[in-house]
Amino acid sequence: MISxxxxxxxxxxxxxxxxxxxRQSSGLLAISESLGDRPxxxxxxxxxxxxxxIADHPLDAVVLHNQLRGIVxxxxxxxxxxxxxxxGESWHAFVMWxxxxxxxxxxxxALIPGTVGAAPIQNIGAYGVELADRIEAVHAWDFASRDxxxxxxxxxxFGYRHSLFKEPEVQGPWNAPRFLVTAVDFSLWPAARSPVVTGYAGLSERLGQMGIQGRPQPLQIAHAVISLRRxxxxxxxxxxxxxxFFKNPVVPxxxxxALKAQHPGLPVYSQADGMKLSAGWLIEAAGLKGVRKGGAGVYDRHALVLVNHGTASGHDLLGLARDIQQAVMSRFGVWLETEPQILPPLHAG
Ligand SMILES: Cc1cc2nc3c(=O)[nH]c(=O)nc-3n(C[C@H](O)[C@H](O)[C@H](O)COP(=O)(O)OP(=O)(O)OC[C@H]3O[C@@H](n4cnc5c(N)ncnc54)[C@H](O)[C@@H]3O)c2cc1C
Structure with a gap:
């Protein structure tokens, strides 16, 4: 058994x-053949x-750990x-490269954890830019056609934290994902001609504090983003x-x-499909910032982040998430959807 x-x-x-x-995309055919129908x-x-x-109920599936490397x-x-x-390359290392x-x-x-192959799955985004704004194509291994x-x-x-790779009709059930992303193609600008996106979440203020006047260099923007994220x-x-841990809810x-009239401090952003609310604000306003349940907790500096103080199990963490969803629902009438993938999913028992 593997931990x-x-x-x-x-x-x-x-x-x-x-x-x-x-480790090699050319090895995926052999891997597919040896897996057969195993989850x-x-x-x-x-x-x-x-x-x-957990130990007496291990995940009933072979874990395929993406370690594909190389940049061309x-x-x-x-x-x-x-x-x-x-x-399988590290996302942040690739950005810095x-x-x-x-x-x-x-x-x-910059500084978003994880791999390049996972970046298209939920269309990672931060500080006004999404992966979808910067890529050309996604390459994948198809377990169905074995090609x-x-x-x-x-x-x-691509949408807000969404791609077709999250659609069960496309990707299949949790224990038989059809596509494994092997590589991503990017189209990038020479630094002097790149679009500059700094109007989001304190980024231009941070650049100012760093003494940067006028048009910032891309590397300076990355350093400002890194310092804000840290x-x-x-x-x-x-x-x-x-x-x-939760997506920002988009509501009618x-x-x-109505919520803005009752709570003037609530951040509300207009979207094509409705109004996006700040999930972190809702959780904090429900009085849950910093609360703990067993080893699981709401981070005391950012209510959108759930943390494991050391002893939490997946069950503890999801129990806390459920408490938060119910508290925000009863206070504001808004249901928060979780962002991370739960394995196995709750309905799978
Ligand atoms: C501190 C912190 C900050 C974060 N900040 C952000 C942020 O600002 N913006 C943001 O969008 N996200 C953020 N995230 C979430 C996370 O970093 C991203 O979703 C990242 O893309 C996940 O990459 P991963 O390799 O760790 O994926 P994993 O957690 O290993 O997998 C996530 C899902 O993608 C699937 N998957 C992974 N790789 C592949 C593949 N090659 N092919 C097919 N399916 C695959 C998995 O099966 C799983 O369903 C943050 C996470 C942390 C811990």
């Missing part, structure tokens, strides 16, 4: 029957997962540099967590206006 505790950033005690390291799950950096399998330059197009990055090459576009996404396939960006159905979010190495305009 998964060190392989998830919530450091939840979880086990699996076996783990297979995926499988895909693991990257484990930074967006709640693992429920593709031919330039329309003055943009095209890069293909293998799915692009900046060191004088390439811009990913600086706002390599490619999705152009516009075929990925202030707001716990480093999983110091305090186990999976980043934002009527409900948003």
């Amino acid at each position: 998964l505790t060190a392989l998830n950033t919530l450091r939840l005690p979880a086990y699996a029957e076996s783990l297979v390291a995926v 499988r799950v895909i693991l990257g950096g484990g930074s967006n997962l709640v693992l429920q399998g 330059r593709l031919p330039e197009q329309d003055g943009l540099t095209r890069i293909r990055c293998a799915g 692009t900046l060191a090459q004088g390439l811009a576009g990913l600086e706002n996404l 390599h396939v490619m999705f152009a960006r516009d075929d990925c159905r 202030e707001k979010l716990p480093d999983p190495e110091d305090l186990a967590n999976a980043g934002s 305009e009527g409900l948003a206006s």
Whole structure:
């Protein structure tokens, strides 16, 4: 039996029957053949997962651990540099590598944990930029056809923390995911011509505090983002967590206006499909910032982050999440959806 505790950033005690390291995309056919119909799950950096399998109930699936490595330059197009990055590379290390090459576009996404291959799954985003704004294509192994396939960006159905890889009709059940992302193609700008996105969550103020006047360099933006993130979010190495535990809810305009009238401090952002509320604000206003339940807790500096103080199980953490969902529902009439993937999912028992 394999312990998964060190392989998830919530450091939840979880086990699996076996783990297979995926090191070469050319080896995926042999892996598929040897797996046959056995249940499988895909693991990257484990930074967006709640693992429920405990020692006497290990996860009933072979864990495929993405360790595909390599970064290559593709031919330039329309003055943009095209890069293909293998799915098992560290996301943050890749962002810093692009900046060191004088390439811009990913600086706002610095310091997001996890792998490049997982980045398209929930269309990672931060500080006004989403992965979908910067990529060209996603390459994947298809366990159904047992072949390599490619999705152009516009075929990925990217949305807020969403892509087609999260749709059960496409990706299948939790223990038989159809596509394993092997690589992602990016189109990046030369630093001098890149779009600058600094109007979000204190970024331009931080650049000002850093003494940066005028148009900031992409690397300066990355450093500002890194310093803001270090202030707001716990480093999983110091305090186990999976980043934002809930998505910001998108609600009808009527409900948003009614809530805003009652709670003038509530941040509300207009979206194409409704009004986005701040989940962290709702949790804090429900009086839950810093609360603890067993070893699980709400981070005392950012209410959107749930943490493992050391002894929490997946069950404890999900119990706390449920308490938060119910408290916010009864206070504001809004149900918070969890962001990390729960394995096995709650309905799977
Ligand atoms: C401190 C902290 C801060 C964070 N900040 C942000 C943020 O600002 N913005 C944001 O969007 N997210 C954030 N996250 C969440 C997380 O970092 C991202 O979702 C990241 O992309 C997850 O990568 P991973 O490799 O760890 O994926 P994992 O946790 O290993 O997997 C997540 C899901 O993707 C699936 N998956 C993983 N790799 C593949 C693959 N190659 N092919 C198919 N499916 C795959 C898994 O099966 C699972 O369902 C944060 C997390 C932490 C701990």
